[in-house]
Amino acid sequence: MKRLFLALAAFLAVMPVAHAADMALKSPALAAPATPMFSGFYVGGHGGWATGTIDPISVDADGFVYGGHAGFQVQKGWLVGGLEAAITNYSNVKASNFNIGCDCIVADLLAKVGVTVTSNTLLYITGGGFWHNASSFGVIPEFGWSVGGGLDWMPFNDHLVIGARYLYRDLGGTNLSPIQVTGHELTGRVSYKF
Numbered sequence: 001m002k003r004l005f006l007a008l009a010a011f012l013a014v015m016p017v018a019h020a021a022d023m024a025l026k027s028p029a030l031a032a033p034a035t036p037m038f039s040g041f042y043v044g045g046h047g048g049w050a051t052g053t054i055d056p057i058s059v060d061a062d063g064f065v066y067g068g069h070a071g072f073q074v075q076k077g078w079l080v081g082g083l084e085a086a087i088t089n090y091s092n093v094k095a096s097n098f099n100i101g102c103d104c105i106v107a108d109l110l111a112k113v114g115v116t117v118t119s120n121t122l123l124y125i126t127g128g129g130f131w132h133n134a135s136s137f138g139v140i141p142e143f144g145w146s147v148g149g150g151l152d153w154m155p156f157n158d159h160l161v162i163g164a165r166y167l168y169r170d171l172g173g174t175n176l177s178p179i180q181v182t183g184h185e186l187t188g189r190v191s192y193k194f
Contacts, residue, residue, distance in 0.1 A: 036075035037158045043070045044191030052183035063092035082112045104134035122152040144171035161191040
């Protein structure tokens with residue numbers, strides 16, 4: 001009986017080890033987020049096309065726009081947030097049936113929030129305010145708001161950023177004037193991130 005008890009005790013002691021050897025390995029823990037590629041200060045240039053409508057007189061204008069931008073953003077895991085300032089030349093945005101247009105510089109200050117859909121691709125929304133220096137004689141407001149979104153891509157390294165952005169612009173009206181100016185801007189962008 002003593003031998004049977006010792007044999008049974010030895011079998012039970014070895015059983016969990018043998019059973020553990022047959023178990024499937026657990027999947028590894030999720031890897032920590034990659035190095036925050038999008039964090040840092042950046043500067044660059046942009047160019048594209050803009051359209052605008054002046055109501056209630058229904059004048060449409062469009063043309064090529066170009067300018068420069070600078071910003072700072074921080075990445076925490078897959079979430080990216082930042083702030084950007086830009087200056088865009090609207091002097092080529094003209095109405096085809098009238099000899100009028102913006103003939104102005106537009107300065108933006110925009111907040112930016114996005115997610116990294118891959119380690120080197122950022123999809124974001126943006127919004128904020130802008131100012132223009134067109135000589136409007138107090139008829140058209142000088143300040144407006146913008147909202148839009150874009151895509152930033154780092155195909156080669158964590159310094160060169162290629163992207164595209166869309167903005168909706170609205171100058172609204174004033175208490176003194178029913179004139180409202182709205183527009184759309186689509187630009188390609190190249191930036192260097194430090």
